[in-house]
Amino acid sequence: MDLTEKLWAIEEIKQLKARYFRTMDTKDWKGLSEIFCDDAIFDARAAFKMNADDTSGKPTPGDAWLVSGGAAILDFIRTGLGTSVSVHQGFGHEIEILSPTEACGVIAMEDRVGAAGARSGEENLHGWGHYHETYRKVDGRWRIYRSKITRLRVEIQGV
Amino acid sequence: MDLTEKLWAIEEIKQLKARYFRTMDTKDWKGLSEIFCDDAIFDARAAFKMNADDTSGKPTPGDAWLVSGGAAILDFIRTGLGTSVSVHQGFGHEIEILSPTEACGVIAMEDRVGAAGARSGEENLHGWGHYHETYRKVDGRWRIYRSKITRLRVEIQGV
Amino acid sequence: MDLTEKLWAIEEIKQLKARYFRTMDTKDWKGLSEIFCDDAIFDARAAFKMNADDTSGKPTPGDAWLVSGGAAILDFIRTGLGTSVSVHQGFGHEIEILSPTEACGVIAMEDRVGAAGARSGEENLHGWGHYHETYRKVDGRWRIYRSKITRLRVEIQGV
Numbered sequence: 001m002d003l004t005e006k007l008w009a010i011e012e013i014k015q016l017k018a019r020y021f022r023t024m025d026t027k028d029w030k031g032l033s034e035i036f037c038d039d040a041i042f043d044a045r046a047a048f049k050m051n052a053d054d055t056s057g058k059p060t061p062g063d064a065w066l067v068s069g070g071a072a073i074l075d076f077i078r079t080g081l082g083t084s085v086s087v088h089q090g091f092g093h094e095i096e097i098l099s100p101t102e103a104c105g106v107i108a109m110e111d112r113v114g115a116a117g118a119r120s121g122e123e124n125l126h127g128w129g130h131y132h133e134t135y136r137k138v139d140g141r142w143r144i145y146r147s148k149i150t151r152l153r154v155e156i157q158g159v
Numbered sequence: 160m161d162l163t164e165k166l167w168a169i170e171e172i173k174q175l176k177a178r179y180f181r182t183m184d185t186k187d188w189k190g191l192s193e194i195f196c197d198d199a200i201f202d203a204r205a206a207f208k209m210n211a212d213d214t215s216g217k218p219t220p221g222d223a224w225l226v227s228g229g230a231a232i233l234d235f236i237r238t239g240l241g242t243s244v245s246v247h248q249g250f251g252h253e254i255e256i257l258s259p260t261e262a263c264g265v266i267a268m269e270d271r272v273g274a275a276g277a278r279s280g281e282e283n284l285h286g287w288g289h290y291h292e293t294y295r296k297v298d299g300r301w302r303i304y305r306s307k308i309t310r311l312r313v314e315i316q317g318v
Numbered sequence: 319m320d321l322t323e324k325l326w327a328i329e330e331i332k333q334l335k336a337r338y339f340r341t342m343d344t345k346d347w348k349g350l351s352e353i354f355c356d357d358a359i360f361d362a363r364a365a366f367k368m369n370a371d372d373t374s375g376k377p378t379p380g381d382a383w384l385v386s387g388g389a390a391i392l393d394f395i396r397t398g399l400g401t402s403v404s405v406h407q408g409f410g411h412e413i414e415i416l417s418p419t420e421a422c423g424v425i426a427m428e429d430r431v432g433a434a435g436a437r438s439g440e441e442n443l444h445g446w447g448h449y450h451e452t453y454r455k456v457d458g459r460w461r462i463y464r465s466k467i468t469r470l471r472v473e474i475q476g477v
Contacts, residue, residue, distance in 0.1 A: 007322070091336075
């Protein structure tokens with residue numbers, strides 16, 4: 001691949017991730033269904049943890065938060081968010097194109113999930129961290145193949 | 160347009176939107192005057208709303224927040240912010256180049272507006288949502304042609 | 319340089335800045351040691367200030383926050399953060415490539431620094447502003463040559 005092709009692939013993957021955030025937060029489940037590979041794996045086990053060795057007394061999702069398959073991931077996100085008001089943000093993309101159909105990347109993130117209609121600012125979860133991901137180009141479109149969350153910090157209330 | 164020309168146009172539009180945020184928050188009105196087309200339309204009617212069918216009792220700006228013309232938009236923003244301390248952030252650009260002089264895009268955003276000198280963290284408005292925009296290249300420079308705000312969530316105090 | 323080379327340089331500098339944020343917040347000091355030029359200068363004197371003429375009674379770091387040399391900057395950041403939980407975010411890149419080895423840019427930022435293990439949301443510092451920077455390409459890799467922080471707003475507690 002020449003530099004232009006790599007730059008275009010990077011831009012397409014940035015837009016893929018932007019659609020991931022936007023479709024999730026606007027509850028556009030049809031749009032979200034086009035983000036992950038059919039055989040994707042989503043590892044959100046750290047979503048409620050400060051770090052891997054965090055064993056304190058708050059909720060620590062177990063293997064149920066390691067989800068296999070694009071359809072299962074869609075269902076996991078849709079069920080998890082429910083009618084919550086969520087805002088997921090991504091920035092600081094470090095994307096590397098490995099081949100015409102393979103790429104990897106780290107993306108910084110911040111997420112907020114609150115009760116439906118929560119104008120008051122009450123949030124169940126407010127977190128910061130990174131997505132560690134790989135991507136595959138399938139039928140001419142980039143999709144997320146592996147996605148794993150790590151945390152810098154998380155605040156949890158009423159969960 | 161070839162891929163390189165499209166990538167360059169996308170980069171120029173990202174920088175246009177970055178200047179929009181920066182000039183507004185630093186009150187660089189001369190800089191902000193170069194962001195919108197002369198015949199631009201800015202639809203900020205949802206700025207105080209959770210969503211389009213939000214009819215609860217808080218302030219809901221009417222047609223006065225649908226502003227026509229670049230000069231009127233500049234005046235609207237300058238008057239609206241006044242001496243407030245504001246922070247507007249954009250990320251998650253989904254920009255599509257339609258022709259050498261036309262483009263459209265969705266950009267995720269977060270905005271905070273507080274009283275002047277508000278070190279205390281008191282804010283009048285803290286919101287999250289998206290800009291839905293179109294762009295035109297005029298005299299060799301991209302400018303915003305249409306801009307409409309939608310909200311995922313908003314918190315309003317003391318307004 | 320042609321447009322493709324400029325776009326590639328812009329992408330490399332965006333990833334450089336993303337690594338700056340990520341390595342700092344994950345306390346990857348080896349990674350952070352590869353971000354600045356050996357003769358870099360980092361001007362963080364405004365980090366605790368609302369603006370340049372802010373002379374009110376809170377901490378205002380003096381010349382100690384104007385740091386010269388890549389090794390000294392690394393030590394400054396490592397010592398300053400210590401065991402704090404920090405989250406630094408960057409967006410709104412306005413990067414201009416001046417030559418094959420020189421570039422400049424403005425990057426919007428938000429930063430949070432709290433006590434170690436601060437799940438409670440207590441923060442010592444929460445700020446918003448911009449990095450004003452220049453970059454140099456040294457031995458085939460872009461690095462930060464000059465970096466200066468300006469603030470839109472900052473909240474400080476218990477410092």
